[in-house]
Amino acid sequence: MSFSSRxxxxxxxxxxxxxxxxNALSSNYYENSCPLVEDIVTQVVIEAxxxxxxxxxxxxxxxxxxxFIRGCDASVLLxxxxxxxxxxxxxxxxxxxxxxxxDNAKKAVEAVCPETVSCADILAFAARDAVVISGxxxxxxxxxxxxxxxxxxxxxxxxxxxTFNISQLQQSFxxxxxxxxxxxxxxxxxxxxxxxxxxxxNRIHNFDATNDVDPTLHPxxxxxxxxxxxxxxxxxxxxxxxxxxxxxxxxSYYKLILQNKSLFSSDxxxxxxxxxxxxxxxxxxxxxxxxxxxxxxxxxxxxxxxxQEVRKDCKVVx
Numbered sequence: 507m508s509f510s511s512r513x514x515x516x517x518x519x520x521x522x523x524x525x526x527x528x529n530a531l532s533s534n535y536y537e538n539s540c541p542l543v544e545d546i547v548t549q550v551v552i553e554a555x556x557x558x559x560x561x562x563x564x565x566x567x568x569x570x571x572x573x574f575i576r577g578c579d580a581s582v583l584l585x586x587x588x589x590x591x592x593x594x595x596x597x598x599x600x601x602x603x604x605x606x607x608x609d610n611a612k613k614a615v616e617a618v619c620p621e622t623v624s625c626a627d628i629l630a631f632a633a634r635d636a637v638v639i640s641g642x643x644x645x646x647x648x649x650x651x652x653x654x655x656x657x658x659x660x661x662x663x664x665x666x667x668x669t670f671n672i673s674q675l676q677q678s679f680x681x682x683x684x685x686x687x688x689x690x691x692x693x694x695x696x697x698x699x700x701x702x703x704x705x706x707x708n709r710i711h712n713f714d715a716t717n718d719v720d721p722t723l724h725p726x727x728x729x730x731x732x733x734x735x736x737x738x739x740x741x742x743x744x745x746x747x748x749x750x751x752x753x754x755x756x757x758s759y760y761k762l763i764l765q766n767k768s769l770f771s772s773d774x775x776x777x778x779x780x781x782x783x784x785x786x787x788x789x790x791x792x793x794x795x796x797x798x799x800x801x802x803x804x805x806x807x808x809x810x811x812x813x814q815e816v817r818k819d820c821k822v823v824x
Contacts, residue, residue: 531648531809535627540619544631544647550611551635554604559753562636563699564604569633569808570695571599572626574682575661579654579813580625583608583820586659596662601702605821608632612820625820626651630808637800640698642755645801652813655823668705668770672778682810684803690776690785691799692807696769697759699752702745703735706769711737722774724766731769760790 536543555561572582575593583605586592593599608629615623630647638644666678679689709720710731719728734746748769749759762768763776763786776782789796815824 531650531811533646533648535649536619536623540615540622542618543615543623543627546614546618547611547628547631548635550614551607551632552639554607554610555636555639558604560700561604561607562640562753562755563748564602565607565629565632565636566695566698568602568604568608569629570692571602571662571665572629573807573810574665574678576654576656577810577812578626578630578651578808579811580629580651580817580820581654581657581813583625583629584657584823585821587822590657591659592657593659593662594657596659598662598665598667599659608820616818621816621818624651624653624813624816626653626811626813628820633808634804636698637755637804640753640755643797643801645805648805648809651811653815653817653820653823654813655815666772668701668772669708670772670775672775672782675772675775682807684807686781687785687799688803688806690782690789691796691803693773693776694757694759694789694796694800696748696773697751697755697757699748700745701748701769702743703739705745706731706771707735707739709769709771709774710735720771720774722766722777727767757789757793757796760786760796764790 551561551565568582569578571593572578572580575581582593582599582602584592584594586595594602594605608625611628611632612623612625615628627647627649630651634645634647664678666675670678675689676686679685684692709723710718710728712718713720719725719732731746735744746769749762751758759768759773763773766774768774776786785799789799817824
């Protein structure tokens with residue numbers, strides 16, 4: 507390859523990386539313009555989590571759901587307006603909550619550094635803080651995301667579903683530049699939080715033509731879940747904790763998968779090919795390996811960005 511063609515190739519590669527990850531991010535983006543931003547956000551997240559122990563899981567999930575639609579551009583925070591139904595009102599997102607924490611953090615940041623820090627960055631900081639205060643790893647969040655101006659409920663269909671098999675999961679993640687290792691590591695976010703019956707009812711009722719219950723689901727767990735979520739479930743908020751320590755960020759999620767005691771089809775699916783099964787085993791046996799991989803994958807996922815502005819109010823475009 508000649509120098510000129512090598513130069514062209516490397517230029518195109520750089521352009522494609524910048525394009526696919528939107529705005530170029532950096533760790534010192536607010537060093538001069540808003541040096542205290544992360545401390546301010548952390549304080550708000552800590553205060554909210556003291557009052558409501560479900561806040562950390564909610565913030566982590568909110569960030570995932572933001573990044574998987576149009577990149578991490580805070581489109582998930584926008585309110586529906588007029589004839590446009592926004593992402594937050596799309597079917598997979600109706601159970602998202604704790605938006606007020608981001609609003610409070612934004613208010614606190616605006617008081618110190620007006621019109622400087624994007625809502626997308628605030629959500630990325632809050633998700634990291636949520637993990638740390640739950641006992642998980644710290645990572646340096648790349649900064650400089652911009653907020654998007656488009657939010658459509660119809661696009662929430664692109665979110666990976668709890669019923670997905672391994673090939674559907676792999677496709678969903680690879681479309682966003684994320685690998686199988688990222689898939690297994692980021693699935694570990696399921697160590698925090700609560701799931702409604704609708705996300706796993708496919709495994710305990712009318713599973714397929716032969717089985718009422720998913721044969722890969724541990725019988726004692728299947729029995730417990732059937733008790734919580736009967737076929738004609740009327741309790742709107744019925745469900746169960748995602749794992750046995752649902753407010754602690756740890757590797758118990760992977761241990762449960764190996765015991766056939768994970769909740770979602772998409773969790774169980776991680777055992778269906780050798781590469782992901784090996785990673786599940788690695789993370790189950792080493793919390794350190796999981797924490798390192800999770801932090802790296804969060805940096806990668808949170809760098810997908812395509813916004814245009816810094817919103818003054820996270821709920822509405824400027």
